[in-house]
Amino acid sequence: MTVTAPKGFRAAGIAAGLKSGGAPDLAVVVNDGPDATAAGVFTANRVKAAPVLWSQQVLRGGVVRAVVLNSGGANACTGPAGFQDTHATAEHTAAALSNRNARLLLGAGEVAVCSTGLIGERLPMDKLLPGIRLAVRGLSRDGGPAAAEAIMTTDTRPKSTVVGGAGWTVGGMAKGAGMLAPAMATMLCVLTTDAVAGPDALDEALRAACRLTFDRVDSDGCMSTNDTVLLLASGASGIEPDQAELTAAVTAACHDLAQQLVADAEGATKRIAIDVVGAVDADDAVLVGRSVARNNLVKTALFGNDPNWGRILAAVGTTTAAFEPDRLDVAVNGVWVCRSGAAAEDRSKVDLSGRDVTIRIDLHAGSETATVWTNDLSHGYVHENSAYSS
Amino acid sequence: MTVTAPKGFRAAGIAAGLKSGGAPDLAVVVNDGPDATAAGVFTANRVKAAPVLWSQQVLRGGVVRAVVLNSGGANACTGPAGFQDTHATAEHTAAALSNRNARLLLGAGEVAVCSTGLIGERLPMDKLLPGIRLAVRGLSRDGGPAAAEAIMTTDTRPKSTVVGGAGWTVGGMAKGAGMLAPAMATMLCVLTTDAVAGPDALDEALRAACRLTFDRVDSDGCMSTNDTVLLLASGASGIEPDQAELTAAVTAACHDLAQQLVADAEGATKRIAIDVVGAVDADDAVLVGRSVARNNLVKTALFGNDPNWGRILAAVGTTTAAFEPDRLDVAVNGVWVCRSGAAAEDRSKVDLSGRDVTIRIDLHAGSETATVWTNDLSHGYVHENSAYSS
Numbered sequence: 001m002t003v004t005a006p007k008g009f010r011a012a013g014i015a016a017g018l019k020s021g022g023a024p025d026l027a028v029v030v031n032d033g034p035d036a037t038a039a040g041v042f043t044a045n046r047v048k049a050a051p052v053l054w055s056q057q058v059l060r061g062g063v064v065r066a067v068v069l070n071s072g073g074a075n076a077c078t079g080p081a082g083f084q085d086t087h088a089t090a091e092h093t094a095a096a097l098s099n100r101n102a103r104l105l106l107g108a109g110e111v112a113v114c115s116t117g118l119i120g121e122r123l124p125m126d127k128l129l130p131g132i133r134l135a136v137r138g139l140s141r142d143g144g145p146a147a148a149e150a151i152m153t154t155d156t157r158p159k160s161t162v163v164g165g166a167g168w169t170v171g172g173m174a175k176g177a178g179m180l181a182p183a184m185a186t187m188l189c190v191l192t193t194d195a196v197a198g199p200d201a202l203d204e205a206l207r208a209a210c211r212l213t214f215d216r217v218d219s220d221g222c223m224s225t226n227d228t229v230l231l232l233a234s235g236a237s238g239i240e241p242d243q244a245e246l247t248a249a250v251t252a253a254c255h256d257l258a259q260q261l262v263a264d265a266e267g268a269t270k271r272i273a274i275d276v277v278g279a280v281d282a283d284d285a286v287l288v289g290r291s292v293a294r295n296n297l298v299k300t301a302l303f304g305n306d307p308n309w310g311r312i313l314a315a316v317g318t319t320t321a322a323f324e325p326d327r328l329d330v331a332v333n334g335v336w337v338c339r340s341g342a343a344a345e346d347r348s349k350v351d352l353s354g355r356d357v358t359i360r361i362d363l364h365a366g367s368e369t370a371t372v373w374t375n376d377l378s379h380g381y382v383h384e385n386s387a388y389s390s
Numbered sequence: 391m392t393v394t395a396p397k398g399f400r401a402a403g404i405a406a407g408l409k410s411g412g413a414p415d416l417a418v419v420v421n422d423g424p425d426a427t428a429a430g431v432f433t434a435n436r437v438k439a440a441p442v443l444w445s446q447q448v449l450r451g452g453v454v455r456a457v458v459l460n461s462g463g464a465n466a467c468t469g470p471a472g473f474q475d476t477h478a479t480a481e482h483t484a485a486a487l488s489n490r491n492a493r494l495l496l497g498a499g500e501v502a503v504c505s506t507g508l509i510g511e512r513l514p515m516d517k518l519l520p521g522i523r524l525a526v527r528g529l530s531r532d533g534g535p536a537a538a539e540a541i542m543t544t545d546t547r548p549k550s551t552v553v554g555g556a557g558w559t560v561g562g563m564a565k566g567a568g569m570l571a572p573a574m575a576t577m578l579c580v581l582t583t584d585a586v587a588g589p590d591a592l593d594e595a596l597r598a599a600c601r602l603t604f605d606r607v608d609s610d611g612c613m614s615t616n617d618t619v620l621l622l623a624s625g626a627s628g629i630e631p632d633q634a635e636l637t638a639a640v641t642a643a644c645h646d647l648a649q650q651l652v653a654d655a656e657g658a659t660k661r662i663a664i665d666v667v668g669a670v671d672a673d674d675a676v677l678v679g680r681s682v683a684r685n686n687l688v689k690t691a692l693f694g695n696d697p698n699w700g701r702i703l704a705a706v707g708t709t710t711a712a713f714e715p716d717r718l719d720v721a722v723n724g725v726w727v728c729r730s731g732a733a734a735e736d737r738s739k740v741d742l743s744g745r746d747v748t749i750r751i752d753l754h755a756g757s758e759t760a761t762v763w764t765n766d767l768s769h770g771y772v773h774e775n776s777a778y779s780s
Contacts, residue, residue, distance in 0.1 A: 079731060317613070340469060341469060
């Protein structure tokens with residue numbers, strides 16, 4: 001049920017004609033309250049799409065009553081006119097919702113906007129605005145799955161999650177299959193909860209969750225202009241969890257979605273977990289994990305079922321993390337192919353026939369750990385990304 | 391004539407049996423003097439191969455009378471035993487040269503060693519040592535081309551250069567086709583000159599040259615454990631150029647070799663120059679150029695002949711360089727597809743049918759410029775690197 005699993009939310013997903021093939025491409029999520037608190041985390045890319053600039057502004061108000069999301073166009077690098085398109089999208093959504101629903105009298109400043117698709121092209125507003133009216137008419141308590149489907153781009157399947165609390169629930173949907181990178185990338189995610197929570201509590205929960213999940217997914221090292229993760233609370237359960245409970249549930253929801261993103265990364269044949277242990281601190285562990293996750297030579301080797309630990313060591317060696325090169329240990333799928341920086345167990349013992357790969361790197365410098373998730377670099381990745389816009 | 395173009399040098403390239411196919415895999419370059427001054431630049435990777443650790447030590451002495459280079463094995467991540475192998479290689483080369491040549495009575499500490507190939511495996515010393523004797527017997531004044539061929543790995547052709555000074559010459563050979571990265575990567579390069587130059591003059595010339603050439607080649611963002619660039623001077627011309635002349639000639643030689651490396655990068659179908667202009671300083675310009683050069687989405691788009699400037703902007707946006715996102719201009723092969731951060735000239739005007747691509751990025755933040763060279767990310771790259779060690 002994705003975003004409509006918690007009480008107080010309706011959603012819809014429809015085809016507005018933004019995608020050439022006629023697939024669903026527009027989603028609306030509405031928070032019917034009683035509360036409308038929210039938090040958001042956005043791309044760290046300095047080139048930000050118009051909807052990111054807009055939604056950051058909306059979030060500053062701390063109230064989000066609706067989110068409108070489109071695939072079929074990122075509305076990034078579109079200049080002042082593109083920002084005006086986002087503004088019109090929010091206004092139109094607010095007006096359509098206010099017309100349909102006496103309960104909801106909302107302004108554009110309470111509507112977040114998310115877009116995904118090709119960068120640099122204006123959105124076809126003549127299709128988008130009628131699509132918004134169609135979606136608003138279709139809003140329903142079980143519209144979550146349709147919304148999750150409408151935000152897909154090169155995803156092969158929708159991603160959704162539901163995490164139960166004690167009398168309250170977190171639901172969520174996400175899209176994203178490439179450009180997953182440091183602090184995320186073209187990833188859109190809307191999380192909903194019927195817990196009672198103020199903006200500060202939501203912000204704390206969402207930032208903690210992203211840090212441990214989406215921020216540790218690095219599919220291809222690229223960072224999008226459009227990444228957005230939103231968390232909306234309706235308070236409809238009447239239950240106010242403590243901060244630890246809230247953070248744990250939001251983290252579990254983000255973890256579940258992040259794993260689905262990695263599993264569905266463009267052209268991937270492997271889902272790779274890089275466990276870094278023995279680090280001085282978590283930052284070092286993430287740094288090392290990310291360096292390995294981004295290394296094209298490691299990623300192509302794994303695509304070829306080759307436990308090429310030398311390339312892993314070379315990637316570790318490019319970081320500033322605390323370690324001694326001659327103390328590094330590396331295991332691939334449980335076989336310690338490298339000990340003390342040199343060959344150890346026979347690499348032919350490594351079984352890479354399955355889809356899941358675990359690389360374990362022991363820095364022998366401390367006791368902190370982190371896991372970074374990535375995927376392999378395959379012919380499919382090259383194919384999808386060399387053909388995407390043409 | 392590569393490294394034997396300048397007076398005072400002999401070289402040889404032979405098959406020692408390190409490569410399974412019987413191709414040449416061992417080269418020796420000898421400086422017959424009268425001088426034996428030298429400078430070296432090595433990988434910045436903290437995981438350094440045994441020959442790098444050894445040669446750094448040799449260079450500290452400032453005297454290099456011979457270089458022995460092998461393909462067919464990197465001798466990286468091989469522990470203390472691997473370092474011992476490098477030491478034995480240098481000793482054996484010194485002994486073989488001293489036996490053959492009364493003029494040359496040299497110690498292992500005057501022999502630099504370079505290795506390239508698979509990481510993590512010991513070298514077959516039973517083949518390498520006899521190979522050294524064979525190569526020393528074959529040393530000749532026209533052995534440069536054979537040496538350049540013997541150091542190839544996945545290179546499809548040898549790389550060599552000759553740059554003429556006023557009565558003196560710089561010659562050089564290089565290998566490297568993948569793992570070209572920040573401050574180079576599995577790249578071996580030996581430059582020779584018959585100019586009269588002390589170690590400090592050579593060091594200054596070589597560092598300046600690398601900074602503008604090899605350091606600005608970024609093929610796949612990966613950094614090798616083995617990169618080595620050596621510059622040897624025999625003084626046999628009897629002419630001592632001034633520092634500017636020396637630096638200019640060495641830079642020209644490195645530029646020529648760097649261009650050959652980019653053109654022969656693994657699986658590449660495009661040779662891409664990223665010209666960054668309007669930067670506050672050269673560091674910013676290089677930072678931006680490198681970020682674009684490493685971006686897999688930009689590289690796959692160019693493989694697909696797609697002038698996807700949005701991905702270029704997204705790559706620029708990940709840097710800390712001084713610029714305003716809404717002032718960025720981007721041209722692809724002369725067509726300004728992006729002005730002020732948004733679409734400008736029609737992308738269909740961009741002709742990407744040729745092998746050479748020039749991306750020009752104007753940051754509008756200052757007056758400094760830099761060019762970074764890279765290549766596209768193709769099916770060939772994935773193929774070569776997924777099959778390399780197996």
